[in-house]
Amino acid sequence: IQWLDADDLMSLNKIASQVEAYQRFGSARTLLSSPWATFLYRPSKANFERTALWEDMNAVEWLTRKMENNIHMQTATWLVSRELSEAAGAWNPNLLIDDDGEYFARVLMRCDHVRFVPEGRVYYRMRPSNRLSYVGRNVRKMEAQMQSLEMSIGYLRSMEDSPRVRAACITSLETWLPTFHPERPDLVSRAQSLAASFGGRLSDPKLPWKYSWIQRLFGWPAAKLSQIYYNEFKAWMVLRWDRALFRLSGGDHSYEL
Numbered sequence: 001i002q003w004l005d006a007d008d009l010m011s012l013n014k015i016a017s018q019v020e021a022y023q024r025f026g027s028a029r030t031l032l033s034s035p036w037a038t039f040l041y042r043p044s045k046a047n048f049e050r051t052a053l054w055e056d057m058n059a060v061e062w063l064t065r066k067m068e069n070n071i072h073m074q075t076a077t078w079l080v081s082r083e084l085s086e087a088a089g090a091w092n093p094n095l096l097i098d099d100d101g102e103y104f105a106r107v108l109m110r111c112d113h114v115r116f117v118p119e120g121r122v123y124y125r126m127r128p129s130n131r132l133s134y135v136g137r138n139v140r141k142m143e144a145q146m147q148s149l150e151m152s153i154g155y156l157r158s159m160e161d162s163p164r165v166r167a168a169c170i171t172s173l174e175t176w177l178p179t180f181h182p183e184r185p186d187l188v189s190r191a192q193s194l195a196a197s198f199g200g201r202l203s204d205p206k207l208p209w210k211y212s213w214i215q216r217l218f219g220w221p222a223a224k225l226s227q228i229y230y231n232e233f234k235a236w237m238v239l240r241w242d243r244a245l246f247r248l249s250g251g252d253h254s255y256e257l
Contacts (some may be wrong), residue, residue: 001080007125008076009043014120018079021117029087031111032057036122040239042247043123056115059108063156064165067172075100076122084110097141098148105152109159142180146187149176150194170200177205182220197218222236 002015008086018032026032035054036047052065053073053252066072080088091103108114153169173191181186188205195202207215215223 003075003078003080003084005076008074008224009123009125011121015079015147017119018117021115022079022081025140025250026115027084027112028081029076029082029110029112031107031114032081033079033114033116034120034122035118036074036124038124038126040125042242042249043141045242048121052120054116058113059111060156060160060165062114063105063108063152063159064168067153067156067168070172070175071072072101073104074122074124075104076124078104078107078239080107094144095148096138096144098145098153102148102151105155109155131221132157139184142184142187144164145176145179146184148191149173149191153194165196166200169198170195170202174202174205176223177202181205223229 004010014034018034020034022030027065035048035050035051037048039046051071052069053062053071057065059144084107088103092099095102117221149172153172156165173195177191180191194203207220207227211223211227214226
């Protein structure tokens, strides 16, 4: 089963190379991944930067690295056998955000190995923004994000509850704390309680240093909104510039998938 959004692209050999790797080295429970990169309008400008997840590894190592480094694999990189899909269960439609992260955490729980196949490629069309802009002003999405975090942490700890795994879970929770603060102190408290339940403690949420003076003068809400509006304006400028260059190039036919 290949997941693919309507505006994403993949190389012509992506599925074939993964099927070949599956036939040579895999089983019905092997999960296959591939390189991926983002683009706006011009796929030729997609920059494939290797991450700690671009390797063969078991599910515990994969999820631990994901949380340690705040990285992920884009949904279209995966090729999932029907047996593995059925073992993972259905997609959760109740999560308004990070539903793909929660789903593939369950897929990883049921796989016997993750095999990275470097020959194929995925091109992920995105709007240049960040999670703070997407989640940070929507209280329902904040709730869904916290729920997804709790579930994914539970999945990982059900497979292994080592000191390294716990430390990775702490890192993931701390990464998301600024998204919930100050609008949802209940979610901040939930995150802190979750960390305490396995012997951890979360640092206080912090914004990047360049917004600290706004926080000191006008408070957390103003500093957070400044960060959101700045990122959205920067994203808008980048998007318009890339679209202009795309049109000047006549549609960017200079790449070969």
